Amino acid sequence: MTATLATSDPVLLDFAEEVGDTGPVAVEGGRTRWSLGGSPAEGTRLVRAPTGLVDYAPDEMTVTVRAGTTVAELHAALAEKGQRTALTDRGGTVGGALAVGENDLRALGRGLVRNSLLQIRYVSAEGRIISSGGPTVKNVSGFDLPRLMVGSLGTLGLLAEAIIRTNPIPPVSQWLAAGDADPFAAYDRLLAPSAVLWDGASTWIQLEGHGQDVADQQRLLDDIGHFTEVPASEVGEGPDPCPVALPDHRWSLAPGELASLERGELGRFVAVIGLGLVFADRPQPVRPLSPEVAEVSGRLKQNFDPTGRLNPGRDPGRK
Amino acid sequence: MLEKLRNLRRSEPQTTGDPFVDALRAALGPDQVRYDGAHRSLLSHDASVFDGGNSGPVCYPTSTADVQTIVRLANDHGRNVVPRGAGTGLAGGAIPLGLPVVVAVTRMDRILEVDPVNRVAWVEPGVVNLDLTRHLTPMGFHFAPDPSSQQVCTIAGNVANNSGGPHCLAYGVTNAHVVALEVVLPSGDVAMLGGLEPEPQGLDLRGAFVGSEGTLGVITKVAVRITRNRPAVRTLLLSFGSVRDAANTVSDVIAAGIVPAAMEVMDQPITRAVENYVGAGYPLDAAAVLLAEVDGLAAGVDIDADRIGEIGRANNATDVRLAGSETERALLWKGRKTAFGAIAQIAPDYYLHDTVVPRSALADVLTEIYAIADRHDVLVMNVFHAGDGNLHPLLIFDGREEGMMERVHAAGAEIITASLDAGGVLSGEHGIGVEKQQFMERMFTDDDLDHQNRLRQAFDPGCRTNPGKVIPSGHSCADIQALRSIPREVWV
Numbered sequence: 001m002t003a004t005l006a007t008s009d010p011v012l013l014d015f016a017e018e019v020g021d022t023g024p025v026a027v028e029g030g031r032t033r034w035s036l037g038g039s040p041a042e043g044t045r046l047v048r049a050p051t052g053l054v055d056y057a058p059d060e061m062t063v064t065v066r067a068g069t070t071v072a073e074l075h076a077a078l079a080e081k082g083q084r085t086a087l088t089d090r091g092g093t094v095g096g097a098l099a100v101g102e103n104d105l106r107a108l109g110r111g112l113v114r115n116s117l118l119q120i121r122y123v124s125a126e127g128r129i130i131s132s133g134g135p136t137v138k139n140v141s142g143f144d145l146p147r148l149m150v151g152s153l154g155t156l157g158l159l160a161e162a163i164i165r166t167n168p169i170p171p172v173s174q175w176l177a178a179g180d181a182d183p184f185a186a187y188d189r190l191l192a193p194s195a196v197l198w199d200g201a202s203t204w205i206q207l208e209g210h211g212q213d214v215a216d217q218q219r220l221l222d223d224i225g226h227f228t229e230v231p232a233s234e235v236g237e238g239p240d241p242c243p244v245a246l247p248d249h250r251w252s253l254a255p256g257e258l259a260s261l262e263r264g265e266l267g268r269f270v271a272v273i274g275l276g277l278v279f280a281d282r283p284q285p286v287r288p289l290s291p292e293v294a295e296v297s298g299r300l301k302q303n304f305d306p307t308g309r310l311n312p313g314r315d316p317g318r319k
Numbered sequence: 320m321l322e323k324l325r326n327l328r329r330s331e332p333q334t335t336g337d338p339f340v341d342a343l344r345a346a347l348g349p350d351q352v353r354y355d356g357a358h359r360s361l362l363s364h365d366a367s368v369f370d371g372g373n374s375g376p377v378c379y380p381t382s383t384a385d386v387q388t389i390v391r392l393a394n395d396h397g398r399n400v401v402p403r404g405a406g407t408g409l410a411g412g413a414i415p416l417g418l419p420v421v422v423a424v425t426r427m428d429r430i431l432e433v434d435p436v437n438r439v440a441w442v443e444p445g446v447v448n449l450d451l452t453r454h455l456t457p458m459g460f461h462f463a464p465d466p467s468s469q470q471v472c473t474i475a476g477n478v479a480n481n482s483g484g485p486h487c488l489a490y491g492v493t494n495a496h497v498v499a500l501e502v503v504l505p506s507g508d509v510a511m512l513g514g515l516e517p518e519p520q521g522l523d524l525r526g527a528f529v530g531s532e533g534t535l536g537v538i539t540k541v542a543v544r545i546t547r548n549r550p551a552v553r554t555l556l557l558s559f560g561s562v563r564d565a566a567n568t569v570s571d572v573i574a575a576g577i578v579p580a581a582m583e584v585m586d587q588p589i590t591r592a593v594e595n596y597v598g599a600g601y602p603l604d605a606a607a608v609l610l611a612e613v614d615g616l617a618a619g620v621d622i623d624a625d626r627i628g629e630i631g632r633a634n635n636a637t638d639v640r641l642a643g644s645e646t647e648r649a650l651l652w653k654g655r656k657t658a659f660g661a662i663a664q665i666a667p668d669y670y671l672h673d674t675v676v677p678r679s680a681l682a683d684v685l686t687e688i689y690a691i692a693d694r695h696d697v698l699v700m701n702v703f704h705a706g707d708g709n710l711h712p713l714l715i716f717d718g719r720e721e722g723m724m725e726r727v728h729a730a731g732a733e734i735i736t737a738s739l740d741a742g743g744v745l746s747g748e749h750g751i752g753v754e755k756q757q758f759m760e761r762m763f764t765d766d767d768l769d770h771q772n773r774l775r776q777a778f779d780p781g782c783r784t785n786p787g788k789v790i791p792s793g794h795s796c797a798d799i800q801a802l803r804s805i806p807r808e809v810w811v
C-alpha cells in the first residue's frame with residue numbers, strides 16, 4: 001500500500017457528510033471574528049468542525065489537529081513539550097484562526113500564520129474531503145492550496161484538519177518599556193525582536209532567546225531610551241498579551257507607513273513596528289482589490305464553490 | 320558560441336512563414352525574438368534528464384510591457400506560453416511542450432530598489448539569486464533561500480519552484496520570502512499579488528502563485544523579504560561511522576528544540592568525491608559527515624553549537640570539529656554546494672532525486688535507498704538537507720550501458736515509493752514538472768487533483784501557460800486540448 005493523503009478518519013468523513021452538498025452552510029467556531037468580511041447570510045446552516053489533537057510529533061516540530069480544537073487547547077498541549085505555533089489565541093478555534101489568518105502581534109518572533117500551515121484537509125462545496133500540502137516541513141508537491149485557504153474565511157472549503165509547524169519556546173522572554181525611545185531606531189538596532197510596539201509616545205519591546213543574548217540585546221538599547229523591564233505580572237493575558245491595552249480595530253499597513261501615522265485618522269493607536277499591524281480606535285477603510293485580482297479571486301470562488309453555498313455573506317476581500 | 324548564434328540569427332529570413340513569429344518580431348525589438356534552430360534547440364531543455372521539449376519562438380522581454388505584448392499576441396494566435404529563468408530546474412518544469420513561445424526573463428535582471436524600512440528588495444525576475452545576496456551583503460542583509468544553483472538560478476525560477484536550499488531549515492523556503500509579485504496573467508492583464516502589509520486584503524493569490532511552476536502566469540517583478548545578516552555563526556563538521564548515526568543525530572538535534580540554520584549530511588562516496596574535487600578538508604574515512612550551522616546572537620550560537628556536538632557524540636560521532644575561521648567555513652560550504660559537480664569524475668550521467676520524509680524516518684529510508692540501489696545494480700550517493708528530512712539520492716551511471724536507463728528509472732520509482740510509505744512527500748524543492756506527474760496520483764486522490772486543477776484554471780482558464788506540467792494529464796483535460804491545438808504548419 002503506497003502512501004496517500006486520502007483520509008479514512010471516520011470523524012472527518014462524518015463532518016463531510018454533515019456539510020453535505022446542498023444548501024448554504026457555515027462553520028461556527030469561537031465566534032471571535034464572526035462578522036469579519038460579513039456575517040453569514042440569513043438561513044445559513046451552522047455546523048461545527050471536529051475537535052481533537054490527532055498527532056503531535058515534537059521531534060518533527062509538527063502537529064496534526066482537527067479544526068474545531070481551540071487554539072488554547074492546542075497551545076497547552078504544545079507547551080508541555082516546550083513548543084508553540086504562529087497562531088494567535090483569541091479564544092477561538094484552530095480552523096477559525098486559519099480561516100481568518102490574523103497574525104499574532106509577536107509575529108516577528110513566531111512567524112506569520114500563512115507560513116505555518118503544512119497540510120490541510122477541508123470539506124469541499126460538493127461535500128468531499130480534499131487534502132493538499134503534505135505532512136513534512138518542506139514540500140512542493142503540487143499546487144499550494146494551504147496558502148490559499150489561510151485568510152479565505154471558509155469561502156473555498158470548510159477546514160476539517162490541519163498539520164501546523166511548531167516552534168520551540170525560547171528559554172527567556174522579556175518585555176521592556178520606555179517613554180523616551182525612538183521605536184524605529186530600536187527596531188533597526190536589534191537583530192530579531194519578537195515585538196516592538198509604539199503608541200506614538202511610549203515603546204514596548206519583547207526580546208526572546210537565551211538569557212545572555214536577551215541581556216546583550218537589552219544593553220544595545222541603552223543609548224536609544226531608558227528601557228525598564230516589565231514584570232510578567234504586568235503583561236496582559238488573553239488575546240494579544242502585551243503590556244499595553246490595545247484599541248479594538250486592526251489595521252494592516254506596510255511597515256514603512258508606520259512612521260507617518262495620523263491620530264486624526266486612527267484615533268488612539270498601538271503600532272507593531274517592522275510588521276505593519278496597527279491596533280486603532282477607528283476601523284481601517286476597506287482597501288478595494290484591483291480589477292485583475294478581483295477577477296481571478298472571483299473565478300477561484302466560482303471554481304471551488306459554484307453554487308456559493310460556503311459561508312455565503314462573507315468576503316475575504318472585505319476583511 | 321554567442322557569435323555563432325548571432326550569425327545564425329543574421330542569416331534568418333525576414334519572414335518565417337509563421338504569422339505568430341512575424342507578429343512578435345514586428346512588436347518587439349529585432350534582437351528580442353529568436354527563431355533559429357540552435358536557439359530553439361537550446362531552450363528546449365533545462366537541467367533535467369528529460370528530452371522531448373520543443374520550443375517555438377524564444378522571446379527576451381526587457382519590460383513588463385514586453386511580456387504583456389508577448390502574452391497577448393500568443394492569445395491572439397492561439398499559442399501557449401512557457402516562462403523560463405536560467406533553466407536550472409531538475410524536474411523539467413521549463414521544458415516547452417507543443418511549440419510554445421518561450422519567455423526567457425534573463426534580460427530583466429535589474430535590482431530595482433532596496434527598501435530597508437520595509438525590509439524588502441524589488442527585483443526584476445531575471446536577477447540571479449547570488450547576485451541579489453551579494454548586492455545586499457554590504458547593507459547588512461541577504462536573501463535567505465540559497466539553492467545550490469544560486470550562482471546561476473533566477474529569482475523568478477526560485478518563485479516558480481518555491482525553492483529551498485540548505486539554509487531554509489531556519490528561515491523557511493521561498494514562499495516565506497516573497498511578499499508581493501507583479502505578474503502578467505494568462506489573460507495578458509498585469510496584476511500585483513500580495514503586498515508589503517502583513518495581511519493583504521482578499522485571497523492570498525501571492526501564496527498560490529509561488530511554487531506553481533510557471534503555470535499561472537509570467538512573473539515580471541518581485542518584492543522579496545531581505546533578512547538581516549547574523550552577527551554570529553558557528554559551523555560544525557561531525558564525522559560518523561554510519562549514515563544511521565548521522566541521521567539519528569539530526570533527528571535528536573531537532574527533538575532537543577534546536578533549530579540550526581542548516582544541517583546537511585553527505586555519505587562516504589560523495590564526501591570522497593567532493594574532497595577529491597575541492598579539498599575542503601572533509602574526512603575520507605567517515606561513513607557519513609554532518610555539516611551543521613547555527614547562527615544568530617553570540618551566546619545562543621555557542622550554547623547550540625555545544626549541544627549539537629554533545630548530541631553527535633551521544634550518537635557515536637568519531638569527530639566533532641568547529642570551523643575555526645571564515646575561510647574554513649567557506650571551504651566546507653563550497654564542498655557541499657559543489658557536490659554535484661564533483662560526481663562528474665565518477666560516471667558520465669547522474670539522476671538527482673528529491674523527496675522528503677519525516678526526520679525520524681531518515682535512517683530507515685536511507686537504509687532502504689541503499690538496498691534499492693543494490694537490487695538494481697546502480698551506484699547511489701546521498702547528499703541531503705537532513706534538517707528538513709529532504710533527501711537527494713543521486714543515482715550515478717553510464718547511460719550508454721545496455722538496460723541502464725530502465726534500471727535507473729525503476730530504482731527512482733522505488734525510492735519515491737519508499738519515501739511516500741514512510742509518510743513523506745514527492746518533492747521538497749525540485750517540484751513536479753514532468754518528472755513526477757505520474758506519481759501525483761500516489762499522493763493525492765482524484766478529488767485532490769481536481770481541486771488543484773480548479774486553482775490552476777482560475778488563473779488560466781484556457782490552460783495556455785506552461786501546459787502539460789504538474790497535474791497528470793488525466794486530471795487536466797484542458798492541458799491536453801491546449802497541446803493539441805498547435806497549428807500543424809508550425810511543426811518545422
